[in-house]
Amino acid sequence: MSEVRHHQFDLPEDRPASFDETGHRVYIHPSDTKGPWRLRRTVLYAVLLVIFLVLPWVRLNGHQALLLDVAHRRFAVFGLTFWAHDAPMLLFVIGGFAISLLFATAVLGRVWCGWACPQTVFIDMVFRRIEGWVEGKPHERRKLDLAPMSAGKAARKGVKWALFTAAALVIAHSFLAYFVGTEELMRMVRTSPAENPASFLVMLGAAGITLFDFGWFREQFCMVACPYGRLQSVLMDETSLAPLYDVKRGEPRKFTPGVANDKVGDCISCYRCVQVCPTGVDIRRGVQLECVACTACIDACDEVMDKLKKPHGLIRYDSITGMQGEKRSFSIRSVLYFAILCVILVGLGTAVATRKPYQMTINRAPDAAYAVLSGGDVVNHLRLHMANQTFESELVTLRLADHVGRYKIVMAKNVLPLVAGESSTTDVFITFDPAMLDHGTRAATLEAVSARGALLASVDVKLLGPEDGHAHDSDHEKEHD
Numbered sequence: 151m152s153e154v155r156h157h158q159f160d161l162p163e164d165r166p167a168s169f170d171e172t173g174h175r176v177y178i179h180p181s182d183t184k185g186p187w188r189l190r191r192t193v194l195y196a197v198l199l200v201i202f203l204v205l206p207w208v209r210l211n212g213h214q215a216l217l218l219d220v221a222h223r224r225f226a227v228f229g230l231t232f233w234a235h236d237a238p239m240l241l242f243v244i245g246g247f248a249i250s251l252l253f254a255t256a257v258l259g260r261v262w263c264g265w266a267c268p269q270t271v272f273i274d275m276v277f278r279r280i281e282g283w284v285e286g287k288p289h290e291r292r293k294l295d296l297a298p299m300s301a302g303k304a305a306r307k308g309v310k311w312a313l314f315t316a317a318a319l320v321i322a323h324s325f326l327a328y329f330v331g332t333e334e335l336m337r338m339v340r341t342s343p344a345e346n347p348a349s350f351l352v353m354l355g356a357a358g359i360t361l362f363d364f365g366w367f368r369e370q371f372c373m374v375a376c377p378y379g380r381l382q383s384v385l386m387d388e389t390s391l392a393p394l395y396d397v398k399r400g401e402p403r404k405f406t407p408g409v410a411n412d413k414v415g416d417c418i419s420c421y422r423c424v425q426v427c428p429t430g431v432d433i434r435r436g437v438q439l440e441c442v443a444c445t446a447c448i449d450a451c452d453e454v455m456d457k458l459k460k461p462h463g464l465i466r467y468d469s470i471t472g473m474q475g476e477k478r479s480f481s482i483r484s485v486l487y488f489a490i491l492c493v494i495l496v497g498l499g500t501a502v503a504t505r506k507p508y509q510m511t512i513n514r515a516p517d518a519a520y521a522v523l524s525g526g527d528v529v530n531h532l533r534l535h536m537a538n539q540t541f542e543s544e545l546v547t548l549r550l551a552d553h554v555g556r557y558k559i560v561m562a563k564n565v566l567p568l569v570a571g572e573s574s575t576t577d578v579f580i581t582f583d584p585a586m587l588d589h590g591t592r593a594a595t596l597e598a599v600s601a602r603g604a605l606l607a608s609v610d611v612k613l614l615g616p617e618d619g620h621a622h623d624s625d626h627e628k629e630h631d
């Protein structure tokens with residue numbers, strides 16, 4: 151039995167509006183809106199679109215501003231470089247992002263989905279615009295979808311999907327640049343796919359998914375695939391902001407059976423709020439999983455209220471408590487999220503501020519504390535541990551700072567290769583004139599210097615030798631205590 155609908159946009163009660171009675175997909179063509187919320191969104195989307203596409207090409211401190219090179223386990227985040235062994239710091243970053251999202255959701259509702267999610271931005275700014283240019287206004291697009299296949303329809307659909315494919319390829323390449331780096335991406339673009347079959351397949355896969363999702367799947371992704379979308383009901387509470395319909399003011403709406411027209415509320419049942427919704431929601435039925443807080447329905451309803459000469463805000467961005475006339479407040483959960491976020495940010499700031507690009511530690515080797523050579527010089531055997539946390543490999547030489555006297559540093563290799571992102575332990579023998587000792591000891595600083603002469607790192611070292619500064623036979627091999 152077919153269902154009874156009083157209006158084209160009277161949505162079904164028992165299923166999402168994006169499915170028909172038989173379970174087939176109903177493609178949503180939301181109408182355009184004008185108004186302050188639309189303007190804010192357009193400006194923000196334009197900025198985000200540029201950021202998403204251009205960010206991988208921006209370089210800071212000689213590195214890609216944002217690089218997530220999972221394959222080589224190296225990450226660059228706005229001038230800072232991390233390796234897989236920096237996982238604790240990455241945990242701070244990921245934890246900070248997750249808690250920010252929880253905090254933003256608890257206070258501002260689903261603001262990420264409607265205002266910053268790349269899917270929303272690309273669909274609104276690129277794919278829906280292409281659709282509008284090729285297939286016309288929303289009502290024309292609906293008509294075209296329902297029309298039988300013809301040469302004209304096939305041509306329009308063909309052009310649309312060709313432009314969609316071009317857009318998806320650009321987005322997929324930008325997406326890939328975040329993970330392989332722009333230099334590697336350009337190298338791959340210039341060479342035959344046969345030389346980079348894996349990366350080529352990843353790019354094709356990313357373009358295919360983008361095309362499928364942004365071109366066709368759209369709001370279904372938010373409803374069935376996005377874990378964040380499905381968590382909304384537990385992340386939001388009565389104090390969270392959301393686009394809400396003012397039931398007290400709007401109801402009973404016009405055309406409510408059995409209610410005289412002079413007794414109705416401000417809602418005139420024009421369905422404008424439903425027509426503009428990109429996810430097929432009738433917000434008058436309350437907060438729903440499909441609502442991505444895009445605020446299109448607010449602008450649409452405010453336009454209607456303007457025509458009726460009634461105040462704005464029948465649908466407005468407010469909290470449930472705000473709708474009940476209470477003053478804006480924050481839940482304990484929001485305060486807790488904020489406190490945790492502050493702790494994470496302080497921890498991250500401290501970790502970043504104290505992080506050194508090169509780490510250098512030194513230990514005494516587990517043999518004699520010192521030995522005296524036949525010529526009278528003293529030798530100390532040390533074990534040097536160095537880590538290179540940058541993205542550039544270095545050739546390192548060692549020296550003692552501050553002209554401590556005559557000395558020589560001997561290693562297996564005179565120049566120590568320090569590979570980017572790796573650490574190494576090396577035996578170091580420092581031979582020196584015992585005259586520099588004071589009561590058998592001398593504080594010194596061991597410095598690691600790059601091939602360009604730059605000081606990379608330094609560490610304090612205590613040189614040990616005979617107490618009176620002279621070599622005795624009995625001193626030839628003093629056990630380390």
Ligand code: SF4
Binds near residue numbers: 400416417418421464
């Ligand atoms: S746009 Fe406003 S007046 Fe029109 S149906 Fe929606 S809530 Fe009612």
Ligand code: SF4
Binds near residue numbers: 393447
């Ligand atoms: S209900 Fe309103 S805010 Fe929610 S998705 Fe639809 S138009 Fe956007």
